[in-house]
Amino acid sequence: MTCLAGALAPLTGCGAPASTFEPIFLQGRAVEPDGDSLVAVTARAIGAIVRYDRRGRVRDTLGLGALRNPDHVQLMGDTWYVSDVENGRPIVVLLGRDGALRRTLPLAGIAATTHQFAVLPDGGIVVEGEDGRLLTLRGDSITTFAVVEVGQRPSLLLGAGGGVLHAIPDLSITLYNGFGNIRWRVEWPWVVTAFVSDVSEDSRGRVHVLVGNPGDNTFTAQTLTPATGEVIRWSVPTDVGSFVVDRLGEVLPAGARWGGK
Numbered sequence: 001m002t003c004l005a006g007a008l009a010p011l012t013g014c015g016a017p018a019s020t021f022e023p024i025f026l027q028g029r030a031v032e033p034d035g036d037s038l039v040a041v042t043a044r045a046i047g048a049i050v051r052y053d054r055r056g057r058v059r060d061t062l063g064l065g066a067l068r069n070p071d072h073v074q075l076m077g078d079t080w081y082v083s084d085v086e087n088g089r090p091i092v093v094l095l096g097r098d099g100a101l102r103r104t105l106p107l108a109g110i111a112a113t114t115h116q117f118a119v120l121p122d123g124g125i126v127v128e129g130e131d132g133r134l135l136t137l138r139g140d141s142i143t144t145f146a147v148v149e150v151g152q153r154p155s156l157l158l159g160a161g162g163g164v165l166h167a168i169p170d171l172s173i174t175l176y177n178g179f180g181n182i183r184w185r186v187e188w189p190w191v192v193t194a195f196v197s198d199v200s201e202d203s204r205g206r207v208h209v210l211v212g213n214p215g216d217n218t219f220t221a222q223t224l225t226p227a228t229g230e231v232i233r234w235s236v237p238t239d240v241g242s243f244v245v246d247r248l249g250e251v252l253p254a255g256a257r258w259g260g261k
Contacts, residue, residue: 021244024208028241030200032073042070049073062099071115074159083115090114118159120178126164128155146180158199160207161226173229186229202245210241221251
């Protein structure tokens, strides 16, 4: 299959790099592992999920016609969960393994931040409500997952470690288990001027954070230990928000190994 020219620039080289490197962010967007050999990322330009092998070759394109402006994607079991916007309102689109539309879940009036959600192992979808709570959506029911602080900037959510990672800019980062109990919580480790734009979990369960520095328009990717939330690794700055992680956990800019900017 040919590469999708222009859809995701860091992966334009079909004959690209060794499979020992796993992409974690591509052009500022978190990458979702799909088993040990495949990864997936949303492509707004074509309204789809694109799946690649570890060498950067396109395996297939999912959700064409069902997605309009996808951003965050998480795979749980045989279902793809994708954030989207329909008529200006936030939704989560559920697709089958083959990309067929299963259900659309409206989030207007429920979620405080567009494109932010986390999926639990049982399929429950956790979003941040507008009243200081994380809410779990299961079918047509809404329950409280955890009571949280409310920050001045939009929070980030990630399904990680079988639970939920909740990052509140300038306040704290918390990892909850699947029942809403705190595993660990750390104070926000970045300076106020830094802008954390996305979080991801790789196929080995390592959590990564994409940090932007407005002062010089650069990005770094940093790794948190899943055990305590401590920042243990970080990349050199680069002007493109695309990064990979190797088997030993070293975080590197993606340009040198995934076909440039």
